[in-house]
Amino acid sequence: DQQVKQNSPSLSVQEGRISILNCDYTNSMFDYFLWYKKYPAEGPTFLISISSIKDKNEDGRFTVFLNKSAKHLSLHIVPSQAGDSAVYFCAASAQGGGGADGLTFGKGTHLIIQP
Amino acid sequence: EAGVTQFPSHSVIEKGQTVTLRCDPISGHDNLYWYRRVMGKEIKFLLHFVKESKQDESGMPNNRFLAERTGGTYSTLKVQPAELEDSGVYFCASSLFRATGELFFGEGSRLTVL
Numbered sequence: 503d504q505q506v507k508q509n510s511p512s513l514s515v516q517e518g519r520i521s522i523l524n525c526d527y528t529n530s531m532f533d534y535f536l537w538y539k540k541y542p543a544e545g546p547t548f549l550i551s552i553s554s555i556k557d558k559n560e561d562g563r564f565t566v567f568l569n570k571s572a573k574h575l576s577l578h579i580v581p582s583q584a585g586d587s588a589v590y591f592c593a594a595s596a597q598g599g600g601g602a603d604g605l606t607f608g609k610g611t612h613l614i615i616q617p
Numbered sequence: 618e619a620g621v622t623q624f625p626s627h628s629v630i631e632k633g634q635t636v637t638l639r640c641d642p643i644s645g646h647d648n649l650y651w652y653r654r655v656m657g658k659e660i661k662f663l664l665h666f667v668k669e670s671k672q673d674e675s676g677m678p679n680n681r682f683l684a685e686r687t688g689g690t691y692s693t694l695k696v697q698p699a700e701l702e703d704s705g706v707y708f709c710a711s712s713l714f715r716a717t718g719e720l721f722f723g724e725g726s727r728l729t730v731l
Contacts, residue, residue, distance in 0.1 A: 609659045
């Protein structure tokens with residue numbers, strides 16, 4: 503039973519345009535959400551996070567939006583650059599307790615930036 | 618400052634054999650996690666150490682897996698005996714504080730069981 507779902511295995515976007523990656527979750531105990539980026543043969547690296555008390559967090563070209571009522575979050579990358587091509591993982595945790603200590607990850611979305 | 622390092626980067630063993638994976642976290646990070654990613658699937662939590670104590674091992678698949686962190690520094694994950702379904706990439710991650718959830722991952726140890 504997947505608690506964090508990334509329904510798009512891959513996404514192709516033209517360089518300079520906006521990339522929107524989506525993530526849905528089912529566990530209402532989750533109160534902290536993160537995005538990780540992963541290049542081949544490397545470990546995931548932290549990108550951006552958002553607490554459930556907020557609905558938006560921005561860091562440079564990256565913005566994460568959280569819609570708690572819909573249990574949905576999205577990562578926007580504007581403008582997309584060639585180096586953004588990677589697999590993006592959505593992750594969630596229950597900081598307030600009630601779940602495992604670790605992060606719960608989605609299956610990832612492979613973002614491909616086209617020239 | 619050195620990041621999280623894992624050894625070996627790739628191990629190929631036969632079913633029934635034993636493999637030990639090692640993780641050196643970032644110096645000073647009390648929190649150490651093991652995760653596993655089976656081909657094409659999500660990255661799954663295995664267990665969490667705070668210093669040398671196991672805080673949560675709810676993700677460990679079965680008793681063929683044994684994790685240790687003696688002295689609260691490096692950690693080992695032993696699989697004995699290995700089965701075909703144990704194949705995947707084993708990631709180690711560390712963090713200074715648990716609460717933020719931001720983890721620093723190693724490059725992973727790829728395990729192939731034939």
